Amino acid sequence: MGLVEWWKLRWDSWGLRVVVLISLGLQILLIFLAPLRKRVSTAWITIPIWSAYLLADYIAIFAVGLISYSQGCNISGPFADPTLLAFWAPFLLVHLGGPDTITAFSLEDNELWLRHFLGLGVQCWAVGYAFIQSFPNHKLWIPTVLMLLAGLIKYTERTRALYLASSRKFEDSLLEDPDPGPNYAKFMDEYFSKKNAKLPTSIQMIPEPSKSNKTTNEAEQGLSDLEVVQTAHKYYLIFRGLIADLIFSSAQRNESRDYFLKQTARNAFQIVEVELNFFYEILYTKAKVMQGKYLGYPLRVISFSLTCAALVLFYLVEKKKFHEFDIVVSYTLLVGAIALDLIASLMILYSDWTAVALTKSDTPNWFIEKLQCLLNVKRKRWPENPKPKWFSLKKIMQIVRLRWSESLSQYNLINYCLHPRMGWWEKTIGLFGLTIILDGIKYVNTEDFNSHLRDFIFKELKMKSDLADDLETAKEIFSARGDWILQHEGCINLLDWISKVEFDESLIVWHIATDLCYYSNHSKDEDDDTKLNRELSKVLSDYLLYLLIMESPMLSPIAGKKEQEKKLQEDYEILKVACESILKVNTEVPPITVKGDRSKSVLFDACRLVKELQKLERKQIWMIISKVWVELMSYAAGNCKVDAHTAYLSKGGQLLTLVWLLMAHLGLSDKFQIREGNARAKLIVSK
Known part of the structure; x- marks a missing residue:
């Protein structure tokens, strides 16, 4: 055979x-x-x-x-x-x-x-x-x-x-039946009949009564895990319209904004995490059918x-x-x-979903109470301790309880330029179009999303939301990409590196400037706040550059990358030495004056930015840089396509998506209508 x-x-x-x-x-x-x-x-x-x-x-x-x-x-x-x-x-x-x-x-x-x-x-x-x-x-x-x-x-x-x-x-499925309001023809007939009868008649607009917010002390007392899930489901039913690019009313904005301004950073981020989890399940699983x-x-x-x-x-x-x-x-x-x-x-x-369904009624019967007890709906839903570094059963259990990856990918431009792809096998992989995968393995690291970064982001967004009482101010803050915070902090001399360049170019300039300051402007005498702002700036800088280079659907493609590579590859071997050497270059004349428009390099523009920053006090330098990075991230989150946000829900999630939804809850979005449309006309006939 x-x-x-x-x-x-x-x-x-x-x-x-x-x-x-x-x-x-x-x-x-x-x-x-x-x-x-x-x-x-x-x-x-x-x-x-x-x-x-x-x-x-x-x-x-x-x-x-x-x-x-x-x-x-x-x-x-x-x-x-x-x-x-x-x-x-x-x-x-x-x-x-x-x-x-x-x-x-x-x-x-x-x-x-x-x-x-x-x-x-x-x-x-x-x-x-x-x-x-x-x-x-x-x-x-x-x-x-x-x-x-x-x-x-x-x-x-x-x-x-x-x-x-x-x-x-x-x-x-999200579009509701239109509300035609009062019968206009009948209303006007009645109005003119009264006028013709010589009766003193007027039309008075009666605003719709605002909904009372019964959440006065949540920020002081905190929310239980079950209350977080219930709140997230409530706002999911309202803000799922973001996926369909719908416009929300001012009343919805005010209710959400008032609620989230009273929350702690931990509660606010947990609510957003669960809400995004609901988004994920209706888009990628049978949850919609099963419910x-x-x-x-x-x-x-x-x-x-x-x-x-x-x-x-x-x-x-x-x-x-x-x-x-x-x-x-x-x-x-x-x-x-x-x-x-x-x-x-x-x-x-x-x-x-089941936890919300079982706790929806204010007066549950004995069967519902037994089910609540059996399913332990009041159980802890978030891990108490940070994720263990090493793979173990404890780490698996921690991962199972997570709502997203809680990690930030890090990509550093100068590190990439100092360690170029040189091996023959790396070049061979590039021939098959797999360079992006190789770069992801070789150059991308991850950092855990810690409570310090969470609290800092929420503090900045909350401060801006507090100032955005009206929608015009909210949209102005929403569209800012670093310039608003610089004006707010009185650093007008730094605006040229924000307002006079495109977003992707300003992101690269501030990324390089952050690295130059991080490795050269460091002192053991720094206080805890300065050290924290320094580390947070570095994490956000590398994270946003990762999105710009490795995740192009979320941010614009990088510009001027090749010339930066050549310059750094030729002259520097060690990252810290490179940063110190670059800062020694005299940059009194802007690079564009010498090199013209053909050059896309932003390296020495970043040097000029660093020298402007160094005119500030050491503590103020990192305070400004960290606030600028939060605003750059907020701008990126708000201007990223909705499809990109929802696509990454199935890939571990992104901090950018959490910030996008949190900004919407805080009223910092362009998805709210400016005109109030809830008032009703009433015919008043005086005696």
Whole structure:
């Protein structure tokens, strides 16, 4: 027997069985790994999930095709009975429905819901064809029909989840019926009839009563974890319109702004984290479908019951004619389907959605109270201690409780220029367009998002929100990219490096200036506040440059990068020495005067900025730099496309996205209407 014949025989014997089991294995992998997407930003997690997501559909479709072909040609291999093949086919429909934890890998997948709808029809036809071919001697026709119904429910759930998360449908679902207000024609007829009757008549505008805010002491007392989740869900229902680029009313702005101004930084960021978690789940999982009152939980109970009934019926059927291994495969598929349903149900029961639903009523009955106790809805939802540095069980448990990665990627331009790609293998990788991946491994580091940075960002945003009583001022602050804080602090001499250059150029100038100050303007006599501002400035500087270079969908492409590389590669070998040497260059004349417009280098512009900064006191230098970086980040967050923010929810999240949503809650956004539209006209007739 030749090698080809040997492999063909093995494939005919075991190929279909292996493919079916691989399909089940991919479902198990996805249900556990997919939730990590919102918590971990590393490629070591993203790539396996991406691979499993794509393979799960391909493998299931391939297996359905194999079964249909085997049934049509009466080929089932040495072991498998045609009846069992027909019984296995509906399980592949269940697998095509996918786990609850992932329906879309990216936002673009939601737009392909029509393709999945077509696939639903085609795959149901293929499974039905395999089922019909097994007649008239089909011992398992009842459990097969039950599994076919369960598979149809699962696949329909996924298709509907994709449809509801598609951009057009999502936007339509948020649009409320228009409020026409009073009947204008009838109102004016009545008004003129009174006037013609010589009655003293006037029209008075009655403003809509403002909603009272019952949150006076939250900032002093703090919020429990459950209260954070409840508040986040409340504002999620309002601010999910940000995803659809909707405009919000002044009343909504005032209510949200008043509430968040009274919160601590910890509570404010926790609320935003949970809110973004709700955004993630309606866009990338079956959460929207599962939360439906009439089609969510009832259909899940029905599909689970059908699978359990199929297991019982399969157990009762005479199986002497079936091969032992095929019986094991059948039981594995049945138990696997039931186990996946149970795991998905537990995830739903312990989710934030369920916690909100169980605590929505002010007067819960005894059954709701028992459920609250059983599900421990008041449990701690955030880890108390920082993440351990080393991989361990404790670190895994910490990661599971995170709402986003809580890490900031760091990319330093001068460090990159001093350590260029020189190896032949690095150049070879570049030929295949994989340079960005290589740079991510070689030049990108991560820093934890600590409480000092969180408190500092919130303090700055809160200060600006306090000053933004009216929408015109709010929009002025929202559109500032460093110039507002410089004017506020009286540093008018530094405005040239903000207002007279493009955003990406000013970001690079301030990044290089921050590095020059960080490594050359350092003293052991600095007080704690100065040291803290120094470190925070460095972290934000490297983070925003990472976004500019490595995450182009979020920020504009970098400019003038090549000339900076050449200059630094030629002259400097050690980072600190490089910074000190650059500062010795005389920069009295602006570089553009000498080099002209052709040069895109900003290196010596950064030197001139540093020398202006050095005219300030040491403490003031880092105070100004840190505040400028927060404003630059705020500008980037507000001007980043909404699609980019939501896309990165499935990649570990970004601090930039948290700042974007927090700014909207604090009223620092361009998504609020300026004119008040809630007043009502009332006809007043004097006696």
